[in-house]
Amino acid sequence: MNYNFDTFIDRSNTQSLKWLRHKGSDVIPMWLADMDFACPPEVVEAVKKRAVHPIYGYTEASDELKRIFIKRVYENSGWKIDPEWIIWLPGVVVGLNVACRTILRPGRMAAIPSPIYPPFIEAPHNMNQGYLITELENIEGRLSLDLDSIDTLIDDDVDLFYFCNPHNPGGSMASLDEINSIVEICNTKNVVICSDEIHSEIILDKSKKHIHLAQTSDIAARNSITFLAPSKSFNIAGLECASAIIPNKEIRDNFEASMKGIVPPVNIFAYEATMAAYKYGDKWLHELLQYLKKNRDILVENVNTMPGLSLYPPEATYLAWIDCSELNADSPAKFFIESGVGVADGSEFGDKNFIRINFACPESLLLKALDRMKEALG
Ligand SMILES: Cc1ncc(COP(=O)(O)O)c(C=O)c1O
Numbered sequence: 001m002n003y004n005f006d007t008f009i010d011r012s013n014t015q016s017l018k019w020l021r022h023k024g025s026d027v028i029p030m031w032l033a034d035m036d037f038a039c040p041p042e043v044v045e046a047v048k049k050r051a052v053h054p055i056y057g058y059t060e061a062s063d064e065l066k067r068i069f070i071k072r073v074y075e076n077s078g079w080k081i082d083p084e085w086i087i088w089l090p091g092v093v094v095g096l097n098v099a100c101r102t103i104l105r106p107g108r109m110a111a112i113p114s115p116i117y118p119p120f121i122e123a124p125h126n127m128n129q130g131y132l133i134t135e136l137e138n139i140e141g142r143l144s145l146d147l148d149s150i151d152t153l154i155d156d157d158v159d160l161f162y163f164c165n166p167h168n169p170g171g172s173m174a175s176l177d178e179i180n181s182i183v184e185i186c187n188t189k190n191v192v193i194c195s196d197e198i199h200s201e202i203i204l205d206k207s208k209k210h211i212h213l214a215q216t217s218d219i220a221a222r223n224s225i226t227f228l229a230p231s232k233s234f235n236i237a238g239l240e241c242a243s244a245i246i247p248n249k250e251i252r253d254n255f256e257a258s259m260k261g262i263v264p265p266v267n268i269f270a271y272e273a274t275m276a277a278y279k280y281g282d283k284w285l286h287e288l289l290q291y292l293k294k295n296r297d298i299l300v301e302n303v304n305t306m307p308g309l310s311l312y313p314p315e316a317t318y319l320a321w322i323d324c325s326e327l328n329a330d331s332p333a334k335f336f337i338e339s340g341v342g343v344a345d346g347s348e349f350g351d352k353n354f355i356r357i358n359f360a361c362p363e364s365l366l367l368k369a370l371d372r373m374k375e376a377l378g
Contacts, residue, residue, distance in 0.1 A: 035360035046276035079215035115350035141312025143170030171314020201233035241270035318360035339376035
């Protein structure tokens with residue numbers, strides 16, 4: 001290993017959202033989706049280099065960044081992105097909201113598979129629009145789309161389908177068949193798919209490859225908005241850089257019009273960091289994935305021996321969605337937080353019987369958290 005993911009880096013004086021939540025207590029924060037690892041050194045260097053120039057004026061993405069990004073996506077997946085399709089955004093959540101503003105006509109709804117990362121549910125709320133929930137199927141712990149239920153539920157009132165692949169919180173990756181089915185259902189019903197693929201570079205299972213929904217057919221491309229970002233894979237979420245990829249010109253123009261006056265441009269440092277991550281970060285990413293996979297395996301092995309808990313091994317992401325329904329606790333999240341492990345509460349994602357744990361931390365911290373869980377369970 002060239003990079004050291006074992007070192008504990010103190011984030012307590014950095015206004016880290018994750019570490020602020022339990023400040024002043026001994027609780028290990030494992031709730032929010034950023035990693036307790038240093039990002040690639042080239043990213044730090046690029047940010048420092050830009051900081052030395054004393055003028056931080058309005059800035060655009062360079063053509064080189066677009067070229068590198070397009071090349072990267074093509075090499076990873078075979079998806080050919082046209083430069084015109086790309087819209088840079090200060091974060092994917094912004095994009096989820098803009099998509100809602102763009103696509104939903106007055107009084108219409110978004111369809112959202114649940115459980116899900118909370119900002120999906122919040123987006124229609126924020127835009128004073130409705131939504132309906134389609135429950136994900138839990139097949140022996142693995143979350144996947146319930147296509148029959150989606151087909152039945154999506155009717156004339158729905159304009160938009162929110163898709164999260166790889167899935168947060170479930171960690172599952174959609175198969176080509178699943179993607180084809182959802183594309184077909186949405187196309188038949190005139191529903192645009194908003195595909196959040198922010199976790200698509202954090203694939204833990206080497207035998208699996210991420211498939212971008214929009215690369216699967218012309219229909220999929222014409223009928224979708226895809227979100228990608230370097231923030232999860234390179235641990236630069238605080239810099240806020242993402243992109244919407246919209247092959248359909250009409251949707252793209254409307255999306256840009258919906259951004260006007262409310263979406264700020266991406267900041268200078270975010271562009272520099274993204275460029276450095278894409279140009280030089282792959283060795284780091286490769287080692288990170290090995291480290292995450294080991295942490296995932298440790299977590300799965302331990303959790304599945306704990307009474308009342310079960311965990312399907314996440315195929316992607318650094319998030320584990322732990323089933324606590326046999327635990328007999330009113331709030332499993334509260335139970336574990338009071339035991340010193342700062343988990344995310346499943347109720348925020350749509351299922352109070354689950355907790356979500358972020359395992360992107362030094363192994364020693366993960367083991368400490370697991371010890372606390374074991375002790376709490378007696
Ligand atoms: C599925 C998903 N989308 C979006 C985000 C946040 O994206 P951003 O910080 O770019 O707004 C997260 C963060 O955890 C996520 O898991």
